[in-house]
Amino acid sequence: MKIRVVSKREEIEKLDTDEKIIHLAFRPSNEDIFNLVKRCKDVEVIQIPTSYRRTVSKSIEMFMEMQNIKLIEGDVWGHRKDINEYYTVSPAIAERINALRSEGISDEIIAEKLSREGKLKKEMLFYILSQS
Template sequence: MKIRVVSKRDEIPNLDAGEKVIHLAFRPSNEDIFTLIKRCKDVEVIQIPTSYRRTVSKSIEMFLDMQGIRLVEGDVWGHRKDINEYYSISPAVIERIKEMKSEGIADDEVAERLSRESKLNKEMLLYILEKD
């Protein structure tokens, strides 16, 4: 699974329209989020750093909720945008998810454990669990 990393608002108009998971590495305005949704019709998750999460307006949160788009907190640790515009979730994490699910462990518990083991936050792991 890949997360498209967007470093600046100037990149939004050039995104692939089929992007599903996007990490905004800048503090987005309401207009930035509207532009993103208009450009990427299939987006399912928008991830922003924890420090920026508190600045997102309630109206944008409600709009995203009505569109069925998750707004999650988190970072893409160690990612270098100059090398690759996508952050790839390790196949080992996906494999670990499958193992834990086959053992009958509840999704919340899987996300909790893996958030400690990996560099992904619980909300993103819950999304991956639903998709897998």
């Protein structure tokens, strides 16, 4: 799974229109979110750092909910945008999810366990769990 990292609002207009998961590494305004959703019609998840999450307006939250877009907190630790514009979630995460599911462990416990072990927050893990 790949997460498209956007570090500047100017990059929004250059995004591939098929992007599904986007991490905004800057504090987005309402206009930035609208432009992003307008550009990427199939976006499913917008991830922003925890410190920026508190600044997102209620109207944008409602807009995203109506568009069935998940707004989640999180970061892409250790990612170098100058090397690759995508952060790749390790295939080992999917393997670990499958192994834990085969043991009959619930998604809640899997997300809790993997969030402690890795770099992903529970919200992103729940999204990954829903996709696998």
